[in-house]
Amino acid sequence: DSLRAALQQMPKAELHIHIEGSLEPELIFALAERNGVALAYPSVEALRAAYAFTDLQSFLDIYYAGASVLLKEQDFYDMTAAYLRRAEADNVRHAEIFFDPQTHTARGVPMQAVIAGIHRACQDSPVSATLILSFLRHLSEEDAFATLEAALPFRDKFIGIGLDSSEVGNPPEKFARVFARCRELGFHLVAHAGEEGPPAYIETALDVLHVERIDHGVRCLEDAALTARLAREQVPLTVCPLSNVKLCVFERMEQHNMVQLLDAGLMATINSDDPAYFGGYMNANFEATFEALPLGLSHAQRLARNSFAAAFLPADVKQRYL
Ligand code: HPA
Ligand code: ZN
Numbered sequence: 001d002s003l004r005a006a007l008q009q010m011p012k013a014e015l016h017i018h019i020e021g022s023l024e025p026e027l028i029f030a031l032a033e034r035n036g037v038a039l040a041y042p043s044v045e046a047l048r049a050a051y052a053f054t055d056l057q058s059f060l061d062i063y064y065a066g067a068s069v070l071l072k073e074q075d076f077y078d079m080t081a082a083y084l085r086r087a088e089a090d091n092v093r094h095a096e097i098f099f100d101p102q103t104h105t106a107r108g109v110p111m112q113a114v115i116a117g118i119h120r121a122c123q124d125s126p127v128s129a130t131l132i133l134s135f136l137r138h139l140s141e142e143d144a145f146a147t148l149e150a151a152l153p154f155r156d157k158f159i160g161i162g163l164d165s166s167e168v169g170n171p172p173e174k175f176a177r178v179f180a181r182c183r184e185l186g187f188h189l190v191a192h193a194g195e196e197g198p199p200a201y202i203e204t205a206l207d208v209l210h211v212e213r214i215d216h217g218v219r220c221l222e223d224a225a226l227t228a229r230l231a232r233e234q235v236p237l238t239v240c241p242l243s244n245v246k247l248c249v250f251e252r253m254e255q256h257n258m259v260q261l262l263d264a265g266l267m268a269t270i271n272s273d274d275p276a277y278f279g280g281y282m283n284a285n286f287e288a289t290f291e292a293l294p295l296g297l298s299h300a301q302r303l304a305r306n307s308f309a310a311a312f313l314p315a316d317v318k319q320r321y322l
Contacts, residue, residue, distance in 0.1 A: 007286040007300055011321060013094040013307035014087060014271055014282055016215050016238035018134075018164065019076075019118060020067045020100055021274025022083035031069035031078070040065065051277055056196050056247050057166055063277060067103050076117025084125040086275070090282040093321070094128040094311055098162050102136045102147055111150045119157040130312065132190065134162035135178065137170035144178045152185075159312055160188035162215065163205075167197040172205040179209040188312045190238075192216055195249060199223035206235065213238060213310060218249060221257055221264070231265040236310030240273035241289045242280055253292035262299060269307045 025044045032039050041047040047066075053059040070076060080097070087095055097118070104114050115131075122129035133151055135144040151158070161182040163175060172179075172191050179189060193205040195216035202220055205211045214220075217237035220227050230237070241256055243249075250256045261268040270289060275281045280288070286303075289295065308321035 003290060003297060003300070004287060006297055007290060008283050009091055010300060010304045011091055011093045012282060012304050013096070013269075013311045013313075013321075014092045015096050015213070015236070015269055015307060015310060016098070016240055016271035016273055017083070017087075017095060018063075018098045018100065018274050019080055019083060020070070020103060021063060021278075022086070022276050023066050023070075023079050024082070024276045025066075027079065027082060028066050028069050031071075031075050035069060035071045035075070037069045037071070039069070051246075053247055053277075059247055059274070059277060060165060063274060064103055067100075068107065070104060071107075071109055071113075073113040073117040073120075076114055077121045080118045080121035081124065083275075084121060084127050084129060086281050088125070088127050092127060092282050094308070094313060096130050096132055096160070096312060097122070098132050098134045098164065100134050100136060100164065101151060102139060102143065105147065105150065111154065115151065115154040115157050119154075128313075128317075130160075131158040132160040132162045132188070133158045134164045135175060136165040137163050137174065137192075138166040141175050141178050144175060145181070148178060148182065155185070158187075160190060162189075163191035163209075164215070167192060167195055167201065171197070171201050172211075173208045176208050179211075183210055188212055190215055194219035195244075196247075199226050202226060202230075212236075212312075216240065216244075216249075218244060218257055218261070220266075221260055227264050227266070230267075234267045236267045236269060236306065237261065238271050238310070239268050240271050240278070240285070242275075242278040242285050243273035245288075246278045253288055256289065256293065258289055259293050259295065262295075262302065267306050267310055268303070269310055270303050 189211045191205040192215040194202040213236040
């Protein structure tokens with residue numbers, strides 16, 4: 001129908017995509033063969049069948065296993081180029097892409113191969129694309145500092161710093177000092193908070209880490225004062241509806257709180273998170289959300305506008321989309 005066509009065709013920005021989460025099973029198997037890496041699954045079908053998650057951790061275990069096939073700069077290039085082709089097909093005009101260097105450097109992959117491969121694919125794409133280096137929050141702050149140090153020779157190739165992986169028990173304040181350093185260095189700052197973790201993590205991400213956006217943040221509605229603050233300060237939330245359902249943050253899409261987030265005046269956006277694992281890229285996320293919830297064309301336009309308003313783009317570039 002016409003709403004569906006509008007969702008597909010409207011120019012949009014994607015602000016929450018983990019590049020390792022765009023690795024499709026077919027490419028995992030192709031790279032495993034190319035690199036001589038053994039996989040715990042006999043076939044593409046068997047791997048896909050394992051994508052039945054009960055919570056964030058059950059996903060992360062498989063996501064890190066999938067990423068183990070990435071060894072060479074060309075592997076990172078091929079993965080990123082495939083994502084950007086999919087994004088372009090969904091009329092994504094700008095993407096701010098997370099990458100998790102610790103997932104790779106811990107296996108002996110050089111930081112240079114990770115960053116150069118992903119960055120070169122961004123430069124070769126017609127989609128505008130920038131990179132956000134994410135620290136794994138289940139590892140120590142010391143490990144994050146070492147990762148920052150190893151990445152600084154390539155600091156012209158990423159614009160921001162994020163925080164992802166196992167949320168509960170790893171609050172933002174665990175990374176207060178390394179985020180303070182990243183802030184001094186002039187990076188944009190974001191953090192996953194309020195996906196599985198409590199609203200208090202959203203508050204400390206803002207007040208201790210000084211992040212400019214919250215990734216997910218859907219649990220903010222449990223705290224009325226926090227919700228009012230997020231609305232007043234127009235803090236962007238990079239919401240990922242298909243992810244939230246696959247990881248059982250909401251049981252069904254009909255129970256997703258996107259309508260309440262928008263009605264509360266929040267700067268919410270729609271994003272794909274880990275599209276190869278969660279059942280779809282940007283347009284699939286928009287379509288599933290709009291199909292399940294009472295949302296119409298004006299909401300679609302607002303979400304597309306929010307995606308550019310919340311992007312780390314120069315004001316004159318943003319203006320073209322607002
Ligand atoms: N949450 C936390 N860590 C992640 C995610 C997520 O949704 N995707 C990839 N790493
Ligand atoms: Zn995420």
